[in-house]
Amino acid sequence: MTLGLINANPVVHAKKERVARTEDLHGDDAVDPLEIYDFVRDIRDPEHPYSLEQLSVLSEESITVDEKLGRILITFTPTIQHCSMATVIGLCLRVKLKHYFPPHFKVDIKVSPGSHANEESVNKQLNDKERVAAALENPNLRQLVDECLYSNEL
């Protein structure tokens, strides 16, 4: 069954307890990195029936928000250095967050420094919106992304 898997034996971590976030912690409509984390932590890994959180691809520290400039940076850590699924994970994050922010917010998605053998080229591809748009029109890729986003396997 595991034949062909890129990382056949990933390390699985316990899910973090979901903390009830206090509403209006900032007393305004500020974008809270932890709220974003709650929203994306359960995306399923493209290869395994585990969430990105369980595989430590994402953590609470993955998301930084610059409210003033309207910038959101998400860094994720692929389970192995040569993960060819990194671009699929990036697409999942983009699709999931597409309508989450006010339109003027700019989202950058990167692999965390040193976590991927082709870090620069993966980051370039993840942030080329024309390639992202084209990838999401590709039925096979779209299906893969949708399976990660709407999976009940977890």
Add this chain to the structure above:
Amino acid sequence: MDFSEEGLELKEIQRLEGHNDKVWSLAWNPTSTLLASCSGDKTVRIWQRSPSTSSWHCKAVLEETHTRTVRSCAWSPSGKLLATASFDATTAIWELIGDDFECVSTLEGHENEVKSVSWNASGSLLATCSRDKSVWIWEVQPGNEFECVSVLQGHTQDVKMVQWHPIMDVLFSCSYDNTVKIWAEDGDSDDWHCVQTLGESNNGHTSTVWALSFNPEGDKMVTCSDDLTVKIWDTDSITMQAGEGYAPWKHLCTLSGYHDRTIFSAHWSREGIIATGAADDAIRFFVESKDGLVDGPLYKLMLKKEQAHDMDINSVQWSSGENRLLASASDDGTIKIWELASIT
């Protein structure tokens, strides 16, 4: 003309709504009476100004031909044909027949997404480029037939835009591989080949080059990039006009520190004003500066419009008409018509 002393402002004339996805690209017809726009919603819209009210309205929606995003559009120099390039790997040719635009030809051959299309000055040649890394040159034949006369390989990554020189039959392409390539025909053999590559080693860009545009004389070119810079290039106009066809291009100056997100579009106006549109939602205008002639011509920021759109700006296009009209297209699904007008 010294624009800096004039006191100009960018006035929003109208906001055009209709597309229900990103608007990727815009093209004015040669007389600037029609504006074509294309979108992630798989359609092309044709906008026209009504003479009575002076306001713009959607004259036609070109749909049910492309099956994926329409990435780019270009009018033939005669204004009779509109070419549209799509992620569905085809380029469609549309003709206004009676009151309707009809798809009269479909150009197939690219392996995947076609990203840009451009007509040469005489309308006898068409160029297309794709994620398949190739640039194709098509010859326009009678009866709306298009024959591929050359497939140009050379870029190492997807090709973002093709643009013919405004006077000569020399083709320019820019790419995700960070370079601009210049293609010309061999005098004898009718073979097209790459005559120059403008890359990092010639003071070129350090990331994806998204667009390029020429000044009206055709001896200067502007390029814009994901490296957040705008670069101006020039060539020897005397050699160019001597009929040699191609004269080498060299880097003139780099404008950096203005846009702080990817610059997707740059367009040089008839009067010499460069407009740029970027992912920072802003439009900027650059003009030649007469102050620093000691070191040759430099360019300076003349005006900027922050928050011109709610989202990324993908295309800015000057009209060729009398007024300084500029159209901009955005991820927010809208097109805006602006006038660069004197402050009143």
